[in-house]
Amino acid sequence: QVQLKESGPGLVQPSQTLSLTCTVSGLSLTSNSVSWIRQPPGKGLEWMGVIWSNGGTDYNSAIKSRLSISRDTSKSQVFLKMNSLQTEDTAMYFCASDFAYWGQGTLVTVSS
Amino acid sequence: DVVLTQTPVAQPVTLGDQASISCRSSQSLVHSNGNTYLEWYLQKPGQSPQLLIYKVSNRFSGVPDRFIGSGSGSDFTLKISRVEPEDLGVYYCFQATHDPFTFGSGTKLEIK
Numbered sequence: 651q652v653q654l655k656e657s658g659p660g661l662v663q664p665s666q667t668l669s670l671t672c673t674v675s676g677l678s679l680t681s682n683s684v685s686w687i688r689q690p691p692g693k694g695l696e697w698m699g700v701i702w703s704n705g706g707t708d709y710n711s712a713i714k715s716r717l718s719i720s721r722d723t724s725k726s727q728v729f730l731k732m733n734s735l736q737t738e739d740t741a742m743y744f745c746a747s748d749f750a751y752w753g754q755g756t757l758v759t760v761s762s
Numbered sequence: 763d764v765v766l767t768q769t770p771v772a773q774p775v776t777l778g779d780q781a782s783i784s785c786r787s788s789q790s791l792v793h794s795n796g797n798t799y800l801e802w803y804l805q806k807p808g809q810s811p812q813l814l815i816y817k818v819s820n821r822f823s824g825v826p827d828r829f830i831g832s833g834s835g836s837d838f839t840l841k842i843s844r845v846e847p848e849d850l851g852v853y854y855c856f857q858a859t860h861d862p863f864t865f866g867s868g869t870k871l872e873i874k
Contacts, residue, residue, distance in 0.1 A: 685863075695803075695811065695854055695865040710862040711763070744810055749801060749858060750822060752810040 652676035654684075654745050654753035661759050662735050668758060672728040672745030679703070679721055682748050684728040686719060688741040689755075696741075701728055735760045764788055766855050766866035774874035780843045783869045785855035787836040792859070799858035802831055802840045805868075806851040814853075815840065845871070 658670035672684060679701075686698040699709040701719045709717050718731045728745060742755040765788040775781045791798050800818050803811040813822045815831035818838060828849075830841045842849055850873065855866040 694868050695805075695856075697856075697863040697865065700863075708861050712862070749856070750813045750816070752812070755810050 652747065652751040654747060654751060656743060656745050656753045656756040658743075658756055658758065660757060661761065662739075663762050664736055664760055666735055667731060667733045668735050668739070670730040670743055670745075670756065670758075672730070672753060674726045674728065674745075674747060677747055677751070679723045679726060679728065684719075684721070685746050685749060686728075686730050687744045687746060688739075689744070690738070690741045698730070698732075737761065763862055764791070764857055764860045764864050766857060766864055768853075768855060768866035768869050770869060771867075772870045772872060774872055775845050776874050777845055777847065779845055780841060781845055781849075781871055782842075783840045783853050783855075783871075785833075785838045785840070785866050787838075787857060789860070790835050791838075791857050792835065797859075798834065800831075800833070800838050801856045801858065802829075803854045803856060804849070804851050805854065806848075809851075811854065842871070 653675045655673050683702045685700040689695050699719050701707050707719050716733050721728045737760050740760045742757050744755045746752040767786045769784045791800050798818050802815040805811040814825050819831045828843045832839050852868045852870050854868050
């Protein structure tokens with residue numbers, strides 16, 4: 651059974667860095683991709699970036715300068731780091747494998 | 763970036779009737795490898811999106827055959843026959859052909 655679970659701080663101060671972890675079970679990171687997607691409250695979905703099974707990454711050009719995605723295959727974990735957070739980065743953050751299996755999401759609020 | 767335009771924004775429907783959602787792309791979604799990476803998701807209230815259809819017309823595991831995806835190039839349609847209460851929510855199309863990957867703005871399927 652494939653499961654993904656996001657974890658991280660619920661509250662981040664403006665200008666700070668967001669760090670999230672996606673812990674995966676039931677699949678291998680060396681065989682499957684993992685994407686990060688976010689959704690501001692009451693709004694639509696935004697694809698942020700992906701780490702492919704070969705370890706390569708692609709990022710949404712709108713946030714590429716602030717975003718980094720990495721992984722630890724031994725721990726089945728994928729990491730998101732995004733710097734210079736602003737209030738408009740307040741959103742539910744999801745990780746998803748192969749665009750098919752999604753985590754429940756974690757709400758991140760950017761506020762002082 | 764590829765823009766996906768979904769219509770209608772909201773689709774009132776009577777339970778048991780058919781619903782149809784359109785997704786039009788600002789450019790062809792045929793990848794250089796010949797595949798068309800156009801997916802459909804349903805997001806129910808308070809839940810993460812769930813994959814319904816991948817590569818235009820392939821139903822994901824466990825998706826009822828009431829859901830039918832079709833189309834080609836830059837014009838795609840999701841049809842839901844015999845709408846049931848569990849089908850209500852927001853439907854999104856998503857393209858993973860061109861980087862950055864993008865979502866449509868969503869269509870809310872609601873009771874008439």
